[in-house]
Amino acid sequence: MELTAAVRGHGITKCFGDVVALDRIDLNVPPGQIHGLVGPNGAGKTTLLGLLLGLAVADEGRLEILGTPVGRALATPEGVAGFVDGPGLYPALTARQNLAALARLRRRDARIAEHDDVASALDQVGLTDVADDKVRGFSLVMRQRLGLAAALLAKPRLLVLDEPSNGLDPAGKKHIRGVLSRLAADGTAVVLSSHRMDDLEALCSEVTILAAGRVVFCGPLSKLSAENRDLDYRLRTSDPRASRAVALDSPGVRIVESCDAVNRHDAEVLVVRAQVPAMDELVARLVRADIAVRELAPVVSPLEAAFLALTEQEEAA
């Protein structure tokens, strides 16, 4: 079955005066995929999200959204929703009034349908209890949730979100991740920009890494880990001294003596640097040496490591 891509972009270029914000970007997002967009500040993420939302038009290249070629600003088809640079909310209105006004703006349906939609959107993001409070008093977290509810109200087939979990506590993040996962399962494509690698790793099946307006990586997260060279791992075992000896003896494994991300006073923890196959061999050797492995985890996530490595390379270039 051939499905219409939610986003199909080829050679997208966008300039602001002399500044090239996007330089021949390719982006394909199928329905039902949560696609991460990551990059340092000024990499072009917001510009790209703006193009997807129809706020701007590419200077060059071809962009199709939900199967419709986009040729001019605000010409994105129905079914695209989301926000960039924070949700747009009116502080003098309550959460419910914000959504109701938006629902009436978008649809001419009967008030009952609108009421149900608003209630459902508020319920999905967990704001039912504060639905009648003025947004003026909302925390950043509540605003983010309400922004997501406003986007959900449009029943989007493509949801474009910029830092949706910005400021969320762990429970809030879990809630939002659940909402996005359900949407994706129902076929909605989600393009998600975030600086939070844990979010992207938890949600995204594919990511695009931007640096200085260019794509430096695009593909599944697993591919990103494989493409990356060495990673630092935190290793906690039953015998740290013996583990150190085993690690020093293992091919392709180096011990990192100084690591900012690891507590220096934790004598039981060893930080080793290796590729995945070398780590597999190290674990086997530890087991053979009768050393119990109590903890083994990347010091920084593969995505974050790749992000840092790739963007640093791009900036150096």
Added chain:
Amino acid sequence: MTATLVEAPATDAAPAAATPVPVARAYRFELVKQFSPWRTRLLILACWIGPALFVLAVSKQSNLPSDTLFGRWMHATGWAGPLMLLGFCGTWGLPLLTSLVAGDVFAAEDRLGTWRHLLVAVRSHRRIFAAKALASLTVILLLVAGLVASGIAGALIAVGNKPLIGIDGHTLAPGDAAGKVLLAWACVLAPTLALAAIGLLGSVALGRSPMGLLLPVVVGLTMQSAQMLPLPVPVRLALPGYAFIAWNGLFAEPQQLSPLLIGVAVSLAWAIVATALAYLLFLRRDFTNLTNDGAGRKALTLGALPLAGVLAASIAIIAVSSGATGSGIDQDKVQRSLATAFGHLYRLQEQQLHRPAVTEAQLRTTASCAKSEGLTAQEGPGNDWRCTVTWHIPGVAITGQAIYQLDVTANGRYIADGDGPKEVNGYFLVQTPDGTAPNPLWQFDGNVDLLPSH
């Protein structure tokens, strides 16, 4: 570099084409936003209640605001109250109201960071502009309606539906006064719209800057201050705030309609041009860059230069079509205006004293005026006009004479202050068979038509 398309449990229905939200729905959305802040609600409440309370309070005072046009008649008729209020609103109230509404309608989205949200929801810059402009207009009209209704209601409750004394002293029946009061307020809608359009332009061109909000107030006060200066008549009439003054002419007999119509036309021209400029600037704005709020030297130039062009063109057209030059205030006009006003008010005084009615034809009132005792040019504004009014009393061989000191302002309004004889204009009150009453000849307002009489 591309991602692979994978199967997903999505429906593959064709997406609906990108259709902008109709203006009516965007307008309703804007109204919801406009009416939601407490500031707007308080403003509406103030406009619908405040004038009534103000007029009621002033009407109960022994000292009336005689420096404001029609203020001295507030004890005599309920129709003077809304006109006194109109004079005040033309200077302060309406510029302030337009600032708070139109001056903030675009800038508010910058302040709240909601432009992108709005654009994605409405999908049309044009419709957003139309909706915002219409919503601002609606709120401004609601506020003005409140000022009128409240002012009229308060004054009629306090004083009653009685005849109104016009700017030239003639008496208007209550029905006629009511119609003209409403017409006067309708006429000042034109300069109010001009200020509102300037507010829209400032709100678009100046973004988050407080100057965007204050622009209508600054322009309004500048225009009113300019009216106090000795400007040539074509310049005075070409200023968009002139209709805030020219409504006075409705209350003269015959009505001084030409300055009012010119003032209204100029105001409407400013309203149209300023709105068009705001529209063009809004369409040009780049909303992809959040740090750009539309403000900039180019935006200011694009906004200001065409309006300067409108002003220049208006001055030229008025100068050529009317033939008006100089201050528009000359000896002959002052004399005719004063004689007319005195004649009307003399008849009013005769009625108060229950004397036999006289006609103006019988009175044959004339005035002889000199500025600075004839030592300077006999024209222009100043408080050094001194006039002798002469009239004939039916059945009496001698003619009556009274002296008046006139303070003529640059916009043609004057206050004639009685300077004797004391039997005519020497006392504030006169003894009538019904008791004491304000002496209409003691001090009165008048107006000089600045345009040449053809």
